[in-house]
Every structure is written in C-alpha cells, then in structure tokens.
Amino acid sequence: MSAVAHTLPATLVQAKAISIVASAAVMFGVFLSGFVINEPAPYELFMAGLIAVWALFGLRLSRHAALLLAIFVTYNVGGLLSMSTMGDLYQTPLYLAVTLFLAFSAVFFVAILEADHTRYKLIFIGWTAAAVLTGMLGIAGYFRLFPGAELFTRYDRAMGAFGDPNVFGPYLALPGVYMLYRLLTGNPLKMPLYVVVFTIIVAAIFFSFSRGAWGLFGAASIMLTMALFLQSNSGLFRLRVAMMSALAVTLLIMAIVVLLQLPGVGEFFAMRARLVQDYDAGEMGRFARFGIGLQMAMENPLGIGPLNFGRMLGEDTHNIWLKALMDYGWTGFAAFVTLVLWTIAGGFRILFRDRPWQPYLLCAYVVFLGHLVLGTVIDMDHWRHFYLLIGLIWGAMALEARYQRGLAHTRARA
Template sequence: MSDAALPYAPPFRPQLAAVGVFGSMLVAVGVFLSGFVMSEPAPYELFMAGLIGLWAIVGLRISRGVAPLLVLLVTFNVGGMLSLTVMDDLAGGPMYVAVSLFLALSSVFFAAIIEARHSRLELIFRAWVAGALITSILGILGYFHAFPGAEAFTLYDRAKGAFQDPNVFGPYLVAPSLYLMYGLLSGRILGAPLKIAGVLILALGVFLSFSRAAWALYLFSVVALVFIMLLKERTGAFRLKILILSISAAGLMVVALLVALQFDKVADLFSNRTQLVQDYDGGHLGRFDRHRIGFLMSMEKPLGIGPMVFSKIFPEDEHNIWLKSLTSYGWLGFLCYVSLIAWTLSAGFKYLLRNRPWQPYLMIALITIVGHSVIGFVIDTDHWRHFYLLLGILWGCFALERRHNLRSVKGAVS
C-alpha cells in the first residue's frame, strides 16, 4: 500500500495536550467553587468569568449541537432586558439580568467543553462531589454548633453550609449524591465503604437543610436512579446486586435518620417541616395565593414587571420559577424557558438508555433536572448555579450524541 492510501493521522502535539489538561483542571476548580456561595459576587462567578473569557480567546467552539442552548438562553435574557424598560426604579435590576446572562453563558461553556472532550464529565462530577462533601460537612457541623462561629453555616436553625440559603444548599447536594450512588451500585465492592460514607454525609446535609423541596428532590432522584438502572441492566445478577445494595443503603439512611431524630431540636423542626402546607403557604397572600394573583397579573404584562419587583408588591418573592420567568423576563422569556425545558427533557429521554461512555452522566443530570423542574413550582431556581451546570452537562451530552450519530452515518455511507 502506498503512503498516499494511508489515512491521515494528525501529529501529536504535547503543548496542545498540556494546555487541554490544564484547562480541564481549571474547570474542575470552577465546579468545586460552586459549593461556596456565601456572598455575591462569589468566588465562583469571579473565577468562571475569567475562565470563560480566557477560553473564548484561546478558542471556544460552539457547535450546531450546542447552538440551540445558546440561542434560547440569550433570547431568554433579552426578555429580561426588555423587562427593565417597564421599571420605574431600576435599582438592582441591571445587575440581576447581568448575573442571569453570566449563568446562561456558563451553561453554554460547560456544554461546549464537554462536547470537545467527554472525559471532562468525570472530572466535573468528582469536583462537584468534593465541593458538596465539604459544604455538607460545614452545614452539619454548623447545625450542631461543633465549633465557635459555626452558626455562620446555618440559617433559622437549618443547615445551609457555605450557601446563603438552605433551600439552595439542599438541592445542590443531590446530583453528587446520585453520582456516588451510581458508583456504589455499578462499581466494585472494594470502593463501597468510602462511597457509602459520602452518601451518608450528603444525605444528612440534605436532611438538616430542612428544605421540603430538597427532601422531595432527593427522594425522587434516588428512586428514579435505581429504577432506570434496573431498566437498563438486563442481567438478573446485576439487578439483584442493585436491589440488595439499594435496600442496604436505604436501611442505613433510616438508621441515620432515627439517630438524628433523637435530638429534640432536630425532632421538633422535622415535625414542623413535614407539614405539607405551612402558615406562609396558605391563606391570603400566601405562597399559593401569590402564584394565582401573579399569573393573572402577568397576563396583562407582556414585558413582565422587572426583576425583584414582585417582592415589592407582595410580601415575598415569587417562589415559582414559571411565574418568575413571566414577571422578570416577560412573555418572551417565559416561552424561551418553557421551550428550553421541554427540549432538554425530550432529548434527554430520547438518549437516556443508549450505551455510550457519557450515559451515566446524562442519566444523573436528566433525573436531577426533571426533579428541579417539578420543585420549580414551589421554589425559584432562576439563579441556582448548579442548575445551569446541569443544563450544560445535558446539552454537552446531546452534542456528543449528535456527533456520534453523524460519524456513524458517515461510516455507513463510506
């Protein structure tokens, strides 16, 4: 065979490989910092803004697979900019929209770098687990006042870790919990003790956040993970292993819960938080009444009312992401948000059970996004950094799937 007939192999360039590895490590640092948001701008914003800017200069490629995410999120934020025009007092409105735009770009960034190298998915989740474990431990120690000044990691006698709000702290821990559980259920027994310890730490952090939305999200996500793994794996031995380990893990969690409930403060707050409807949910101008009035008001406000204006009209914020998209981003933003979630879930379920290297990460991110979309009816997920990270992970996997399919078609044709 002549040299001309040989396929072209690009030369190995160690400098580019080193840059790629260094860039991946910086991404891991950024994901790790997402677990520490006690003030704004947080270290995460500052670090990621610099990293995204640097990557854009070096060469950040937005493919056709990622482009729809970019278009929908940018258009969503255009709705936010238009809502500023109806505000009498801009106050913090422009900064709110600026943060929204930054988070949107961070989501596109994660999708693009995952498409470029799918091995970054494992690095991202490991960094997320590290950040989640540390912030969860801080929340647990803070709740039990384990050291002087530990109350800085609590709010209203609820663990919040290195976050501003327990209602964000709890949901942040769910995806890394699923990652550890997946490793526990599918990995070797030798690594089980460390994974079990990690799962228990994160589960206790979720519990002590006393966030009903976080509890519901955690329970749904764990059940969904086990169900999908049972659905995907065909061998009886593997299914039996999953069932045994799942039952064992559930038993350990029940024991840990019973131990925690021996503390009077924990038991009292647990009893109060398990009530389905709190005082601030029902009644005149309660959460659900505000939702009803807010949706009716939004039907007459095509441009919305502007960011953070709702809480000036009513006693509290929207506490509903769907209503939030209407009030702060107008009809344009609402349509973009609904389209984004519908597209994301549709594509996610389409690719869910395909045998790919990125399938476990797609599965974990999809389960968590589904859960976030549901709890979004009673909580505002608009500026949750990990939510945009999950979107980026999913769309990066979608882009990988698209590229894989294109290569398969080309291979079949040739």
C-alpha cells in the same frame, strides 16, 4: 525530516499539557460552586475569567451549543423588555447581567464537554468534593462543633457555605445521586469510600431541613434506581440493584431514626415535614400569590420588571414559571418553556444509549427533572448548579450528535 519528527511529538505533548490544565481549571471552577455565601461569589469571578480565556483560545460552539445560546438570549431579551416597563431600575441591570452570565456558563459546559467527554468525570468529582466540604461545614454548623460554626447555619438549619438552606440542600442532590449510582453499580472494593461520602451528603441534606431538598433527593434517587433496573437485561445486575437499594433504604431509615433522637431534631423535623407551612397558606400566602401573579401576567405581557413582584407583594414568586412571566414577560416565558421541553425530550431520547458519558447524563437528568418539580414552589432563576445541570444534559446531546456523525462518516467510507 528529523526536525519535523522531533517537532510533532513536542507539539502533541504541549497540546496534552494544555488540555490537562484546562480540564483541571474546569474541575476547580465547579468545585467553587459549592461556596456562595456572598455575591459575587468566587465561582462567578473564576468562571468569567475561564470562559473569557477559553473563548480567546478556541472555544467552538456546535449546533447544540449555538441553539442553547439562542434560547437563552431570547430569554434575556424578554428580561430587557420587562425592564423597560420599570420606572426605577433598582439593581435590575446587574440582575440580568448575572442571568446572562449563568446562561453563558451553561453554553460553555456544553462546548467543552462536546470537545472532550472525559471532562464529565472531572466535573462530577469537583461537584462531589465541594458537596462533601460544604456539607461538612453545614453539619458542623448545626452541631456548633467549633467557635463561629453558626456562620454555616440559618434559622437553626444547616446551609454550609451558602446563603440559604433551600439552595444548599438542592445543590447536594446531584452528588448524592451520583454516589448512590456508584453504590449500586460500582466496584465493591470502593464501597467504603462511597458509603462515607454518601452518608455525609445525605446527612447534610437532612440537616438543611429543606422540604424541597428532601423531596428532590428522594424522587431523583427513585428515578435513578428505576432507570438502572429497566436499563439492564441482566437478572444478576437487577438483583444487585434491588439488594443494594433495599440496603440503602434500610440504612437511611436507621440513620434518620437515630438522628431524630437527638435533642431538638425530632420536633424541628416534625415541624418542617408538614406539607403546608404557615407562609404557604393564607390570603397572601405562597399559593395565593401564584393566582395573583397569573392575573398580573395576563395584564402585562412584557412582564412587570425583574424582582418587582417581591417589591409589590412583599414576597418573591417562589415559582420558576411565574418568575419567567413576571420578570421576563411572555417572550422569556416562551423561551424558558422551549428550553425545558427541549432538554426533557432531547435528554430522554439518548438516556439509555450505551455511551461513556451515559452514567453522568442519567444522574444529571433525574436531578434536573426533580428541580423542575421543586421549581414550582421556589425560585431557581440564579441557581448556578441548575444551569450546570442544563449544560451537562445538552453536552450529552451534542456528544450524541457528534457520535452519530462519526458513524455516518464511517459507513459512507465503508
């Protein structure tokens, strides 16, 4: 009896230690997502190993995780069918392998979040820490604050530890929205910390000079504020949200005005702020290629092969819907539309339910919606953080299903 009593606590301690190490590994993996200058990036290498180890030691797929996996597998089958139409494969097998890996990463996040909802906080901490560091690198690069800092810029635009400012800016959106959430609802004693982090992230988004990132962050911030205002029945809380929002907007406008006074910033901002750039319009501009791509999709139901659109027309699709049609055929397109609609509907159904993970779901959901709009003018097929957003939302859906099963079981026993 004594031996059993000693063994049980030891087993519990060991299980707790393993859980802590595993959760820390997840947070570190998410942190690595902010550093993608070259491919394969450290994120891919680390996460591939982490997923493999976790799978060996008990990664469980619930109904939601299995359903998400099935949708992604169908999407990739469309890619394989599209690849079969190509005479020269180029680097297509590797490209599809990356797509499949990112799909597995989304499913992985669903599974581990359903197992322990406290990992949401660790994921957001890891993402925010990465955003601050890569954001500071981007700002330092823009102002040439140290020798070699230009490595973190492209075309005089901040890009941090990324290869493209147009990926760098959107990557910062969720940490920025999360910090805004903390400013609107958090402990007043921690406000100085939130303000500093928020300022760094917003400044990095600004200096990316990515119109998509500006619009994404602005739209997600508005949706978050509206959701918080509508969610609460407390007049005092609504007043706080309104006052803090007004303060945040005022400070943001003041900061932008100051930044625009810096040499060269105002002119570049005015150029980038134009709704239609030279490469958007024209006979073979971005928007014209949308029509060309749709015509090609009608003639090629299996697709034309991953990345072949860019080879044929000189520029990629710059549209996630057209990307699905061209690279993954009608099969992949149907799977992608199913994924998007299921994510929107499933996430919205549980968006305002009072759960421990609700703040994280709310932030991820509004940023996900913003990415869908952004995806109409840019390719996001291999954006690591886009798949992470999907995992965060589906993780909450799986947690809600588990929560409801627990309630049903409790009622049945009562």
